[in-house]
Amino acid sequence: MSDTKDARSMTLSRRALLSACGVAPALLAASAFAAPPKVSQASVGFLDAPRGDKQCGNCRLFRTPSSCLDVQGPIGEHCSCRIWLPNLA
Incomplete structure (x- = not known):
């Protein structure tokens, strides 16, 4: 058995x-x-002002009304950071 x-x-x-x-x-x-984890605003040199013509509102990573694919927290259209990418659309 x-x-x-x-x-x-x-x-x-x-x-x-x-x-x-x-x-x-x-x-x-x-x-x-x-999705990969988002990074902090401090780690990308986030500013509450545009850097010339490089601003979140015309970045490929920005999502209306106030978010980013890669950066944590609320993101305004006229803000900026070091990982800005031109919007191809």
Whole structure:
């Protein structure tokens, strides 16, 4: 009877392993598309004023009305920082 119990536990273990193998690639793929964490305003030299024509309102990373894809916190259109990118649109 001990052999039957061992065989059954091995079957369950194989089943669990195969199940986990099916889920693991999906979890890895999902994490690859997760957004990177935002950085602090201080770390990018954030200013409450534009730097010439480089201002958040015309940056590719800015999202109306007051956010940035890469920088934490509220962001005004007339602010600026060192990671400004020209808006291609």
